[in-house]
Amino acid sequence: MNWLSMVANRLIWFVPTLLGLLAIVFTLSRVVPIDPAFLAAGENASVEQVQKVRERFGFDKPLPVQFLNYVRDVAQGNFGVSMFTQQPIVNDLATRLPATLELTLVAVLIAALIGIPLGVLCGLHRNSWLDHVLRVVTVSGLAVASFWFAMQLQFLFSMKLGWLPLSGRMEGFPPEPVTGLMVVDALIAGDGEALASALRHMILPAVTLALPAAATVVRFTRNGVIGVINSPSVAYQTAMGFPRRVIIWKYVLRMALTATVTQLGLIFGILLAGAVVVETVFDWPGLGAYAVRSILQSDYNAVMGFTLCTGALFVFINLLVDMLQAAIDPRGAA
Amino acid sequence: MSALLDISKLSLAFRTEKGPARVLDMIDLAVKPGEIVGLVGESGCGKTTLARAILGTLPEGLTEIGSGHIRLDGVDMLRGGKAAESIRGRVVTFVPQDPFASFNPLFRIGTQIADLMRWKAPRPEGRRWGGHRRADEDAAIAMLDAVQLPQPRAILAKYPHELSGGQRQRVMIAMALLPQPQLIIADEPTTALDVTVQAQILGLLRRLAVERGVSVLFTTHDLGAAWEICDRVVVMYAGQTAEIAPREAFFANPRHPYTRMLLDSLPEPGRDPVGIPGGVPSPLTPPGGCRFNPRCPRVTEICRETRPALAEHEGGHLVACHHPVTADAEALYV
Known part of the structure; x- marks a missing residue:
């Protein structure tokens, strides 16, 4: 019951949070010193033509009216039309979201698989050589620019060794899109070749993305273990003779992970921000690359759509994290 | 009858930044099968350290064993390694001081009991795995019933924070009994509980131990609690054994000046309690000879120089004192 009321409480807050997000996105888009109508009308447009465009998009109305119109459109699932492709933004986002989601999920998985065991080992052997080495590695993992790291990986594994593809998401024909997640689709289609290609393309960008996240996971898990082990x-x-491995990997780990799980939302934020850079370097057709292109083209409907989409995703992930947290720790659900 | 637990001339120190803290000094103690022994002393007298030494859970790398041995069922618990680990939770079990913090808060009571039984409960030969889940649950429920917890099945499904302190300590006693041990070490098991609950828990512990023929080593600073449940009382002062006596003899004719003053410090109708001047010496710089000599009204030169040996008086009464209180010399002050 406690858990349900907690979830209901968070769900109610979901709506005002999204409204706040909308207001911020809208305000930012109007503060930018670029006249969107001027851009949309084209370089050689006359003053009259620009004015027409302005009226068509409703830019001549007072800001509060524009905002209400905007909220209404978004509520109806209408994010506007890209000023350059003339495609509805929703379509663009829908085709690109799965690519980013797939990359991010794999990165989270890598970060957890590497970060949690290393964090536990560091916590158990505090101030050992392993702990010191990993502290240096994790600090640099957070400090290293991801585009630099990405290019080092490309240089070594693609250009020098030729083990992995340089960029892109797939070679040859992609499998029939069902979920939009290439690996899952390839599995559904039973297409081994596509699966191998998808995985091979995934490795370098996912590892680049996972590095700072793994560093965060190591640090939080380590501190969690240290807080619990005594x-x-x-x-x-121990006095009752429980085997050491059961104590550590079952009981201590769950206690230590409550701290790490709280940070999953933060980690997801790191990943979304990282995706912008990583997708651009690896030419990954996801939201991040889309955002960069839209910003460079001042396609402001698309930028607003992207910001809103990632913002909503972030809020949603944090909701999931809260629910997970409450499920792990029965005391917290109040 | 040979001793189940045999501690002989045990001296032990902890490494600290200020030098070795000599916490235990030539401790002798034996516990016979089925016997309930109370280990009485002030905070810092070494009783918890002694309990941990018997369980073999002293902090590694910080402990220096000066002399002596601890044998439990024939196994050397100080240098036992694997053998000691196997004994823990099987031959000797533990009831902790703090039933609030000693459960893992994130797992149900039933899970924590099941894990204990999975690793430590006695199994019929050849059926180590599988088929025990049901039998384990029945045994756990029967034991919770034996410690007088109502609705034992519901308790298994609860989290520790959903039980009261008294209920949790009953579960702890049930867990201590489930592996069918020969010795239970109860380290101040009632200190964290309400006074009204204390007597119930002590009575329960005594009754169940006697019924099952289990020995109990019970540490306490509460002489009243020792009177409630013990067959024999051991008094420790600053890491040394002062006096060992059967319960009746102990309370009727205390021989050691410290014991005598300890009993005088209890409030009693018609008499004002008398405190013991001074404080417990630091284990970093213990006084020579008998460690009680700076506070003892009977002190003479020999007390500062020579450590008195445990000498046997009538009726199994052992006293380590150069000037014990006897029928001829009753007055405390000479």
């Missing part, structure tokens, strides 16, 4: 419950289980 607790009376561990002393009790």
Whole structure:
């Protein structure tokens, strides 16, 4: 019951949070010193033509009216039309979101698989050589510019060794799109060749993206373990002769992970921000690359659409994290 | 009858930044099968350290064993390694001081009991795995019933924070009994509980131990609690054994000046309690000879120089004192 009321509470807050996000996105788009009508009308347009465009898009109306219109459109799933492709933004986002989602999910998976065991080992052997080495690595993992790291990986594994493709998401024919996640679609289609290609393309960008996230996971898991390992419950289980591995990998790990799970939202934010750079370097057809292109072209409907989309995604992920947190820790659900 | 637990001439120190802290000094103690022994002393007298030494869970790398041995069922618990680990939770179990913090808060009571039984409960030969889940659950429920917890099945499904302190300590006693041990070490098991609950828990512990023929080593600073449940009382002062006596003899004729003053410090109708001047010496710089000599009204030169040996008086009464209180010399002050 507690858990349900917690979820209901968070769901109610979901709506005002999104409205706030809309207001910020809208305000930012109007503060930018670029006249969107001028851009849309084209370089050689006359003053009259620009005025027409302005009226067509409703830019001549007062700002509050424009905002209400905007909220209404978004509520109806209408994010406007790209000023350059003349395609509805929603379509663009819908084709690109799965690519980013796939990349991010794999990056989270890599970060968790690497970060959690290393974090536990560091926490258990605090101030050992392993802990010191990993502290240096994690700090640099957070500090290193991801585009630089991405290009090092490309240079080594694609250009020098030729093991992995340089960029892109797929070679040959992509499988029938069902989920939009290339790996899943290839599995559904039973297309081994497409699956191998999808995975090979995925490795370098996912690793680049996972590096700072893994560093964060290591640090939080380590601190979680250190906070728990000297607790009376561990002393009790040791005195009662529970096997060490059961104490560590079952009981201590769950306690340590409550801290890490809280950070998953933060980690997801790191990944979304990283996706902008990583997708551009690896020519990955996702939201990040789309955002960069839209910004460079001052396609402001597309920028607003992207910002809103990632913002909503971030809020949604944090909702999931809260629910997961409450499920892990029965005391917190109040 | 040979001793189940045999501690002989045990001296032990912890490494600290200020030098070795000599926490235990030539401790002798034996516990016979089925016997309930109370280990009485002030905070810092070494009783918890002694309990941890018997369980073999002293902090590694910080402990220096000066002399002596601890044998439990024939196994050397100080240098036992694997053998000691196997004994823990099987031959000797543990009831902790703090039933609030000694459970892992994130797992159900039933899970924590199931893990204990999976690793430590006695199994019929050849059926180590599988088919035990049901039998384990039945045994757990029967034991929760034995410690007088109502609705034991519901308790298995609860989280620790959903139980009261008294209920949790009952579960701890059930867990201590489930592996069918020969010795239970109860480290101040009632200190964290309400006074009204304390007597119930002590009575329960004594009754169940006697019924099952399990020995109990019970540490406490509460002489009243020792009177409630013990067959024999051991008094420790600053890491040394002061006096060992059967319960009746102990309370009727205390021989050691410290014990005598300890009993005088209890409030009693018709008499004002008398405190013991001074404080417990630091284990970093313990006084020579008998460690009680700076506070003892009977102190003489020999007390500062020579450590008194445990000498046997009538009725199994052992006293380590150069000038014990006897029928001829009753007055505390000479």
